[in-house]
Amino acid sequence: MAAVLDNVSDAYFAIDQGWRVVLFNTAAEAFFGVDRESVLGRDFWQLFGRSRETPYARALEAVMAERRSTRLTQPSNMRPGRMVEIRIAPLPDGAIGVSTHDITALSKAEEAALLNQQRLDLAVSAHRMGIFDWESSSASVMWNPEMAALLGLDPGTLGGTVEMLRAMIPDEDLAVLDSTMRNIMASGAATAAYEYRVRRPDGAIRSLEGAARLLYGAEGKVARVVGTNIDITQRKTAETHQRLLLNELNHRVKNTLAIVQAMARQSLRGDGLPQEAWEAFEGRLAALSAAHNVLTERSWESATIAQMVAVATAPYEDGGTRFSADGPSVNLEPKTAVALGLALHELATNASKYGALSTTAGRVAVRWTRSGKHLRLTWTETGGPPVTPPERFGFGGRLLRRGLAEELQGAVQLNFRPEGLVCTMEATLNEA
Structure with a gap:
C-alpha cells in the first residue's frame, strides 16, 4: 500500500488506534515539509501540535470512533493561502486514512464562475x-x-x-x-x-x-x-409616435409649400411672369417636396443617392430606358440629400427642354463613386440635339454651380460638349 500511495499526487497518511502515524507517502512529505522517517510511529497530536477543538480534529476523532467516512473543505493551516479538500476514511484494524488534496485552483475557478x-x-x-x-x-x-x-x-x-x-x-x-x-x-x-x-x-x-x-x-x-x-414595447411606441410626428411635419411642410406657391401666384399675377418661369418655380417646389418624402420614409436620418436619383428622374422616365444609374450604396445626411435632389431636378428639367431628354433617342447616365469621404457624381447626356454653352446662366445654372457646390462642400463643373452636357459634382461626405 505504501508503494502504491507513493505514486499518487494527494498527501496521504494513516493513523492507528493509538493515534500513531503508521503511513506517510511522498506527497505528504512535500506538503507538510517533513520526511517520513521523522514522522512514522510518532503521536499525531504531539507531532503537529493541533488543538483538538478544531473542526479538523473533531472530524478525525469522529471517524476514529464512529468508523464513517467524512470530508472537509477548508483553508490549509500548513500552506497559507491554499484551499484543501480533506477526506478521512476508516481503515482495517481500527486505523484511519487521511487524504489531502489541494483544490486552490479549482476553488478559485468555482468562485470566478459563481x-x-x-x-x-x-x-x-x-x-x-x-x-x-x-x-x-x-x-x-x-x-x-x-x-x-x-x-x-x-x-x-x-x-x-x-x-x-x-x-x-x-x-x-x-x-x-x-x-x-x-x-x-x-x-x-x-x-x-x-x-x-x-x-x-x-x-x-x-x-x-x-x-x-x-x-x-x-x-x-x-x-x-x-x-x-x-x-421592446416602449421602443415600438416611441417609434410609432416619432413616425406620426414626422408625417405630421411632412404634411405641414407640404402645406407650407402649397401656401408659398399660392401666395407667389397671387402676388405676381398680372406682372407678366412667363409661363415657363411658373413651371420652373413649381417644379422646384415639387422637387423639394419629393426630397422631403424620401427623408420622411427614413425618419429624416438619411437618404441614399440611388433614391434621390430615382425620385428626380421618375417624371421623365419612359419605359425604363431613358436613364441608367450605377454606383455604391451611399447614405446622405438630410441637408446633402435635399441639395442633391434639387440639383438633379434642375438637370433633368433642362435635359427635357434643351438636352438629351428633348428627343426620343436621348439618354442620361448617372454614375457615382466614393473614396473615403470624397464623393464624385457624373451626369452624362447623349443622343440629344447639339449643345452649345449658354451665354448666361439662369437660376438653375447658378443653383448648380454655386449653391450646390456650397451645400456639398465641393465643386460642380458643367461641360457643354456638342454631343451632350456632362455635369460633374464632387462633395465631401458627412455620411448619415
Whole structure:
C-alpha cells in the first residue's frame, strides 16, 4: 500500500488506534515539509501540535470512533493561502486514512464562475431579459424566471414546451415568426433575429425582440436553439409616435409649400411672369417636396443617392430606358440629400427642354463613386440635339454651380460638349 500511495499526487497518511502515524507517502512529505522517517510511529497530536477543538480534529476523532467516512473543505493551516479538500476514511484494524488534496485552483475557478454567474443574473434581471434553451430531440424548453415575467406569468408556470408561448402570439405574427425560423434553419445560419407580439393573460399586448444561436447536429439538422427575448414595447411606441410626428411635419411642410406657391401666384399675377418661369418655380417646389418624402420614409436620418436619383428622374422616365444609374450604396445626411435632389431636378428639367431628354433617342447616365469621404457624381447626356454653352446662366445654372457646390462642400463643373452636357459634382461626405 505504501508503494502504491507513493505514486499518487494527494498527501496521504494513516493513523492507528493509538493515534500513531503508521503511513506517510511522498506527497505528504512535500506538503507538510517533513520526511517520513521523522514522522512514522510518532503521536499525531504531539507531532503537529493541533488543538483538538478544531473542526479538523473533531472530524478525525469522529471517524476514529464512529468508523464513517467524512470530508472537509477548508483553508490549509500548513500552506497559507491554499484551499484543501480533506477526506478521512476508516481503515482495517481500527486505523484511519487521511487524504489531502489541494483544490486552490479549482476553488478559485468555482468562485470566478459563481461571480460571473451572479453578474450575469444581475444583468439579465436588470435588463429583464428572458432566456430559453430548446432541445429538438425532446422538444423541451428551459425558461428563466424573467421569460415568464415578460409574458405576465408567475415564475415556473410557463411549462417545458413552447406551446404556451405560441398560444400567446397573434396568428399573423406567429406565421411570420415560423416562416423566418424555417428560412434560417434551411439556410444553415448560425444566428437568428426576430420580433413578435404577445398577448398577456391580462389582455396587454407587448412587443418582444428575440435573438438566438442555432446549434446543428451531425446531419445538419438543428439540435438546439439558445436565445434571449427582451420587451421592446416602449421602443415600438416611441417609434410609432416619432413616425406620426414626422408625417405630421411632412404634411405641414407640404402645406407650407402649397401656401408659398399660392401666395407667389397671387402676388405676381398680372406682372407678366412667363409661363415657363411658373413651371420652373413649381417644379422646384415639387422637387423639394419629393426630397422631403424620401427623408420622411427614413425618419429624416438619411437618404441614399440611388433614391434621390430615382425620385428626380421618375417624371421623365419612359419605359425604363431613358436613364441608367450605377454606383455604391451611399447614405446622405438630410441637408446633402435635399441639395442633391434639387440639383438633379434642375438637370433633368433642362435635359427635357434643351438636352438629351428633348428627343426620343436621348439618354442620361448617372454614375457615382466614393473614396473615403470624397464623393464624385457624373451626369452624362447623349443622343440629344447639339449643345452649345449658354451665354448666361439662369437660376438653375447658378443653383448648380454655386449653391450646390456650397451645400456639398465641393465643386460642380458643367461641360457643354456638342454631343451632350456632362455635369460633374464632387462633395465631401458627412455620411448619415
